[in-house]
Amino acid sequence: MPYTAVIILQYGGADLTRQCIDSLLEVNSAPVKFIVVDNASPETDAPDKIHDYIRERFPHSYLDTDTSFRLTNDVTLPAATLVRSGTNRGYARGNNIGIRLAFDDPEIDSILISNPDIIYTRNIIPKLKVDAFLQHDSALVGPVLYRPGETAPHPSTGRHPVNLADLTRINFRLLRPPRDVIERTYIDIPVNAGMLPIELISGGCFFVLKEVFQKIGGFDPGTWLYYEENILWERISQLGLRNYIDTSTSAIHLIGETINRRPRFPIVKAGLESQRHLVKTYFRPRFFRRLLYDLSVSWSYSILYLRNLLRK
DSSP states (O other), X not given: OOXXXXXXXXXXXXXXXXXXXXXXXXXXXSOEEEXXXXXXXXXXXXXXXXXXXXXXXXXXXXXXXXXXXXXXXXXXXXXXXEEEESSOOHHHHHHXXXXXXXXXXXXXXXXXXXXXXXXXXXXXXXXXXXXXXXXXXXXXXXXXXXXXXXOSOOGGGEEEOOOHHHHHHHHHTTTSOOSSSSOOEEOOOOTTOSEEEEXXXXXXXXXXEHHHHHHHTSSOTTOSSSOHHHHHXXXXXXXXXXXXXXXXXXXXXXXXXXXXXXXXXXXXXXXXXXHHHHIIIIIOOOHHHHHHHHHHHHHHHHHHHHHHHHHO
């Protein structure tokens, strides 16, 4: 029976990764292979903790390796693989390490991208897999996400994409500290409304058939942090496909503590660089619109630099 690769990108927080895997194993009935990519965690013992965990959980089928590892001659992955990255490659390239291994494993036919801070309370993989096969135009399929103890779907479940005018406006307003690094245009998610077409699906938890993700090309390695979901949507829409939320299934998203903190200078800068890649590669605006956007980026960098100096 084909396997689903569950790819978890870890940057510290080994306890969260273990909790995520434990929760999925408790409710899951589908054949899965776990691929944990440690993205040069600042807690240097984080990958060792995961090594000890997978050795205990999967004593007869685990692998601890680095980013040079390749699958050859129809060799397949074990039940759990830890990949140690010597550098922080960001969200897109970090996930692509695990995605590449999943692409090369002939036993894997689908992929679940999961943040470590996802807790699984339902058997979602079989349901999302059926959704992906039956919905002929589907690309990414995800569950409804909830915060612990809340009964209303969390806005991170799905969003509208941003356009060039949105980005230009965001950049010019940076004199007033933004609530978040990027603009997020959320939508209301009705419960038990069947398959809901959506543009931007949460990068924290989504399912995709391997052959579809191969057509999409995985994540764009041109970004380091933020706007990955917007770029995925650009690629998906070019293929004539759509994303869906299955409103009959769900997962818990703890959402990292840093989300509610004031964005740090390097994080905001990384968001701007990813934003520029989105505009240059996918929007390709005409001269005057691009000029106005470029001015907004220059303004943003100036304000960020001044704010950083004042903090010092």
